[in-house]
Amino acid sequence: xxxxxxxxxxxxxxxxxxxxxxxxxxxxxxxxxxxxxxxxxxxxxxxxxxxxxxxxxxxxxxxxxxxxxxxxxxxxxxxxxxxxxxxxxxxxxxxxxxxxxxxxxxxxxxxxxxxxxxxxxxxxxxxxxxxxxxxxxxxxxxxxxxxxxxxxxxxxxxxxxxxxxxxxxxxxxxxxxxxxxxxxxxxxxxxxxxxxxxxxxxxxxxxxxxxxxxxxxxxxxxxxxxxxxxxxxxxxxxxxxxxxxxxxxxxxxxxxxxxxxxxxxxxxxxxxxxxxxxxxxxxxxxxxxxxxxxxxxxxxx
Numbered sequence: 001x002x003x004x005x006x007x008x009x010x011x012x013x014x015x016x017x018x019x020x021x022x023x024x025x026x027x028x029x030x031x032x033x034x035x036x037x038x039x040x041x042x043x044x045x046x047x048x049x050x051x052x053x054x055x056x057x058x059x060x061x062x063x064x065x066x067x068x069x070x071x072x073x074x075x076x077x078x079x080x081x082x083x084x085x086x087x088x089x090x091x092x093x094x095x096x097x098x099x100x101x102x103x104x105x106x107x108x109x110x111x112x113x114x115x116x117x118x119x120x121x122x123x124x125x126x127x128x129x130x131x132x133x134x135x136x137x138x139x140x141x142x143x144x145x146x147x148x149x150x151x152x153x154x155x156x157x158x159x160x161x162x163x164x165x166x167x168x169x170x171x172x173x174x175x176x177x178x179x180x181x182x183x184x185x186x187x188x189x190x191x192x193x194x195x196x197x198x199x200x201x202x203x204x205x206x207x208x209x210x211x212x213x214x215x216x217x218x219x220x221x222x223x224x225x226x227x228x229x230x231x232x233x234x235x236x237x238x239x240x241x242x243x244x245x246x247x248x249x250x251x252x253x254x255x256x257x258x259x260x261x262x263x264x265x266x267x268x269x270x271x272x273x274x275x276x277x278x279x280x281x282x283x284x285x286x287x288x289x290x291x292x293x294x295x296x297x298x299x300x301x
Contacts, residue, residue, distance in 0.1 A: 040263030085145030
């Protein structure tokens with residue numbers, strides 16, 4: 001897997017070699033198709049919150065993890081967190097959660113061999129660790145801040161997903177269109193799932209912003225998980241509710257499949273669509289385009 005990050009907004013990133021080139025003037029054709037991830041991102045405080053701290057935090061990083069049987073495996077970690085608490089506490093909560101999760105996941109992946117079966121449990125434990133960190137900060141400062149968390153770890157051709165709150169992960173696949181992978185942990189989403197409310201109510205209900213599960217409230221948190229098998233042509237979209245509340249799924253799909261063919265431009269186009277739709281909240285977007293590449297490894301020496 002090769003990661004190409006294309007973004008103009010400030011996102012923290014660890015830079016590590018994704019391929020190891022041996023030595024000699026010999027070309028070795030592995031003929032093994034690998035996934036290439038092109039990543040673009042954008043964020044904006046929104047029209048109505050320009051004078052307040054941006055409570056969203058985006059993060060994209062990549063590295064390599066040791067492997068007992070093969071060469072080191074590349075991984076990519078992407079996350080969106082939407083903080084709550086006001087007066088800067090929401091910003092602190094999302095940044096604290098993201099930093100804690102990055103520390104937990106990258107520390108484990110880069111320092112020891114982790115089996116494929118252990119990747120999803122590792123991601124779950126990382127989110128639970130981030131929850132404890134935010135909850136402990138609340139206890140120390142007697143605050144009531146919290147944050148959503150949608151995190152995706154990509155290794156080989158699989159995306160491992162951990163989710164709490166109402167930020168979202170979407171998958172666009174040419175044959176099936178746009179699908180929502182995560183489930184919103186909001187009151188209105190629960191009412192819709194129970195058949196009490198209509199699906200369109202998630203955009204208009206007066207209590208649509210009330211979520212019942214997030215990081216920081218309790219010492220433990222239930223984490224939703226899923227795995228997605230990736231293929232060339234897929235597009236992953238991670239976003240805060242500042243996007244999907246302002247832009248309907250049909251328009252999101254249209255932007256993702258526009259002639260732009262550039263994840264950074266698509267991310268910015270999504271943010272602009274949210275602002276055009278009202279820009280009532282902070283908007284955060286990560287777009288990941290998946291393609292295929294044949295590796296040609298040249299040995300020198």
